[in-house]
Amino acid sequence: MNIYNTLTRKIEEFIPIEEGKVKMYTCGPTVYNYAHIGNLRTYIHEDILQKTLEYLGYDVKRVMNITDVGHLESDADEGEDKMLKGAIRENKTVWEVAQYYTDAFFEDCKKLNIKRPDIVAKATDYIDDYIEFIKGLEEKGFTYFENGNVYFDISKREDYTKLSGMNLDDLQVALRDDVTEDVHKRNPQDFVLWFTKSKFENQAMKWDSPWGVGYPGWHIECSVISLKNLGNQMDIHCGGVDHIPVHHTNEIAQTESYTGEKWVKYWWHSEFLIEPDGGKMSKSKGEFLTVNLLEKNGFDSLVYRYYVLNSHYRKQLAFSFDSLRQAESAYNKLKNRVKAIKASDDSLTENVDKYKNAFASCIADDLNTANAITVLYDVLKADELNNTEKLYLIENFENVLSLGLLTADETLSHSEEEINFIEEMIQKRTEAKKNKDFKLADEIRDELLKQGIQIKDTREGVVWSKL
Numbered sequence: 001m002n003i004y005n006t007l008t009r010k011i012e013e014f015i016p017i018e019e020g021k022v023k024m025y026t027c028g029p030t031v032y033n034y035a036h037i038g039n040l041r042t043y044i045h046e047d048i049l050q051k052t053l054e055y056l057g058y059d060v061k062r063v064m065n066i067t068d069v070g071h072l073e074s075d076a077d078e079g080e081d082k083m084l085k086g087a088i089r090e091n092k093t094v095w096e097v098a099q100y101y102t103d104a105f106f107e108d109c110k111k112l113n114i115k116r117p118d119i120v121a122k123a124t125d126y127i128d129d130y131i132e133f134i135k136g137l138e139e140k141g142f143t144y145f146e147n148g149n150v151y152f153d154i155s156k157r158e159d160y161t162k163l164s165g166m167n168l169d170d171l172q173v174a175l176r177d178d179v180t181e182d183v184h185k186r187n188p189q190d191f192v193l194w195f196t197k198s199k200f201e202n203q204a205m206k207w208d209s210p211w212g213v214g215y216p217g218w219h220i221e222c223s224v225i226s227l228k229n230l231g232n233q234m235d236i237h238c239g240g241v242d243h244i245p246v247h248h249t250n251e252i253a254q255t256e257s258y259t260g261e262k263w264v265k266y267w268w269h270s271e272f273l274i275e276p277d278g279g280k281m282s283k284s285k286g287e288f289l290t291v292n293l294l295e296k297n298g299f300d301s302l303v304y305r306y307y308v309l310n311s312h313y314r315k316q317l318a319f320s321f322d323s324l325r326q327a328e329s330a331y332n333k334l335k336n337r338v339k340a341i342k343a344s345d346d347s348l349t350e351n352v353d354k355y356k357n358a359f360a361s362c363i364a365d366d367l368n369t370a371n372a373i374t375v376l377y378d379v380l381k382a383d384e385l386n387n388t389e390k391l392y393l394i395e396n397f398e399n400v401l402s403l404g405l406l407t408a409d410e411t412l413s414h415s416e417e418e419i420n421f422i423e424e425m426i427q428k429r430t431e432a433k434k435n436k437d438f439k440l441a442d443e444i445r446d447e448l449l450k451q452g453i454q455i456k457d458t459r460e461g462v463v464w465s466k467l
């Protein structure tokens, strides 16, 4: 298998530390709100990574953390406390907020056929281990204590920026929105390992420590949870590209300082889902797109998975309802074609090997899921394959793709004629609006309403849903 390694900035052959086994760590969600579909794009691709490794015969042990404590708004340990913000917004305790959104996250994962990692670790379950870890860093001289907080001193690491490949000045420029003046820091990129003093007097999650009552910084949880569950070395650490310059950079600095060894062999990063105008999809922008919202708009969640798998994980994907609608139409057709294959008494022949090999080489080529889906279409139209073989291959590919192609069919959300009709009406309305014929535009909207279809203009395009 070949895979892109952010650390070396090239595609490399994947060779695990221990033959046949893969240790994999994923940065989990911050549970102060629902995951947006951008976050879930990253989790879908990570799921594909795990399932690809398993398909290729590796025994994968995967760990994910749940950030249920602190996590200040910016990656640089500054800004507002996200958990506290969620609690105030919803009039709940921070613990209730964390539990609610953790459950909601796994509910979304289930809908998207994302497999639950073998170990899911809550950040708040490892407080004693963070304290031990910080004590270890302190003994080795990597920390300093200022104004009530323990900081990591990045000047102690010559290789601090090795993951991003940036120099410190560039890094500071790149992060200028994040890095506010903290007069207590010796270097702008230093980060807090343990807070006893922050702007948040009413921080509810607090623990005793050798430095006073307080709470851990954000980056520390991933280092400690992975060391505890996977040991001092691991094969693959994954997350979204936003984590490269700060979160993962800081994880490496503190972990390798603590163990004195190289930590992660392959750093894997998924690119962003963006808005049609190129903006970042983000939870802080107010209304954001969730799986629930897609469902409310009549989409089967697996349509979103299909949509995501048609793009490569290292390319940005600009989301729009138009493109999702196209994916829906293709997905429904695909599902209908699979449904139309009747089980037969034929037996398997070596014909299947060619397709299995083609599929494996696509996913083993830095996870080329779009090409893998093309192989699936090749299977559907192949005259040389009998129905038993076709169904066998679809089931085989589904171990990785997980598109729900063989699961009993709940009614497909919309018929093709219905979609075509609505899309045509929306198109006509858009044209009417362009021509400033607002009367016609309103008539079209009312006509759709009469037929039980509501339309709404959003930043991502016109969406419609059944009333």
Ligand code: AMP
Pocket (backbone or CB within 6 Å): 027, 028, 029, 030, 031, 037, 038, 039, 040, 041, 042, 238, 239, 240, 241, 242, 243, 270, 271, 272, 273, 274, 280, 281, 282
């Ligand atoms: P968070 O809950 O904010 O810690 O993010 C969870 C995961 O989603 C992380 O791996 C982020 O890197 C990733 N992520 C955040 N925003 C996006 C986005 N717009 N598109 C894809 N992945 C994202």
Ligand code: ZN
Pocket (backbone or CB within 6 Å): 026, 027, 028, 222, 247
């Ligand atoms: Zn992390």
